[in-house]
Amino acid sequence: MAMAQAEQVAGLLRAEWLVREVRVVPYTTSGDRWTGDLAEAGGKGSFVKEIDRALLADEVDVVVHCLKDIPGDEPMPDGLEIVAYLPRDEVRDCLVTASGAKLKDLPSGARVGTSSVRRKAQLLALRRDLTVVPMRGNANSRLARLDAGECDALMLAAAGLERIRMAERITELFATTSVVPAIGAGVPALQCRTDDADSAEAAAGLDDPATRACAVAERALLTTLRGHCNSPIAGHCVPKDDGLTLHAAVYRPGGDIVLEAFENGLFPMAEWIGEAAGQTLLDQGARELIDAIPH
Numbered sequence: 501m502a503m504a505q506a507e508q509v510a511g512l513l514r515a516e517w518l519v520r521e522v523r524v525v526p527y528t529t530s531g532d533r534w535t536g537d538l539a540e541a542g543g544k545g546s547f548v549k550e551i552d553r554a555l556l557a558d559e560v561d562v563v564v565h566c567l568k569d570i571p572g573d574e575p576m577p578d579g580l581e582i583v584a585y586l587p588r589d590e591v592r593d594c595l596v597t598a599s600g601a602k603l604k605d606l607p608s609g610a611r612v613g614t615s616s617v618r619r620k621a622q623l624l625a626l627r628r629d630l631t632v633v634p635m636r637g638n639a640n641s642r643l644a645r646l647d648a649g650e651c652d653a654l655m656l657a658a659a660g661l662e663r664i665r666m667a668e669r670i671t672e673l674f675a676t677t678s679v680v681p682a683i684g685a686g687v688p689a690l691q692c693r694t695d696d697a698d699s700a701e702a703a704a705g706l707d708d709p710a711t712r713a714c715a716v717a718e719r720a721l722l723t724t725l726r727g728h729c730n731s732p733i734a735g736h737c738v739p740k741d742d743g744l745t746l747h748a749a750v751y752r753p754g755g756d757i758v759l760e761a762f763e764n765g766l767f768p769m770a771e772w773i774g775e776a777a778g779q780t781l782l783d784q785g786a787r788e789l790i791d792a793i794p795h
């Protein structure tokens with residue numbers, strides 16, 4: 501998934517940056533390797549920290565992160581900055597079932613694989629009678645485990661399946677109003693060293709201002725809530741005319757409590773929009789739900 505994304509960005513940079521050779525350097529992160537509970541995978545930022553280190557060590561000059569994987573409760577390492585947000589890909593989560601059944605048609609007790617606290621809560625909020633089973637590892641291995649009968653369905657990011665050319669496996673795309681997407685879902689973010697103006701300038705040429713505004717609002721929400729990628733938090737901002745609309749939610753993992761907030765405003769208010777929605781959720785008691793999940 502990450503390789504497909506990096507190759508795509510490399511192609512865009514080659515077109516942008518005719519004077520330099522662009523080479524993709526693969527890394528495996530602790531988040532990729534770990535197949536257990538994410539909270540035990542070395543904690544925060546397990547999908548980004550080895551790559552941040554490589555960038556700081558000058559091994560690479562531009563990094564492609566999934567914005568979703570960048571923690572919101574700790575600052576970016578000194579000397580690094582996000583210089584571009586690429587146009588948002590598919591933002592929705594999807595269901596892949598062995599039988600072809602949609603969520604509403606799954607039998608009571610059907611086993612749905614996901615290790616995301618947010619997805620578990622959202623599934624149970626819609627269907628209290630389902631059984632959520634832990635399922636980590638890359639999307640190909642999750643599909644193989646579904647095919648082997650380890651579960652009846654998977655819930656995962658549609659953008660991820662598209663990137664590995666497995667979109668035909670999608671049984672149902674969830675509407676963003678009923679399954680609010682992850683903060684930063686489907687947004688590739690380019691990161692450079694703050695002292696490397698040459699690389700930053702080239703990468704910044706790929707920035708999409710509308711995606712950036714949505715990303716800023718969603719990230720401000722996450723920071724206000726002091727959440728991380730395994731928090732029961734969802735947030736989806738969409739550009740609408742000359743403004744932004746943010747839908748935010750915080751869940752109890754069992755799906756029996758759902759807090760929601762809606763906020764909107766003009767583009768330059770992106771950060772305020774995220775903070776205001778976050779504050780509304782904190783006023784409703786979000787702190788307790790977020791802090792109940794180990795880090």
Ligand SMILES: NCc1[nH]cc(CCC(=O)O)c1CC(=O)O
Pocket residue numbers: 547566567568569656657659660684685686687688
């Ligand atoms: N934590 C892994 C991860 N980080 C980003 C995506 C999906 C692609 C994206 O949203 O950019 C995924 C896989 C998944 O959630 O199924």
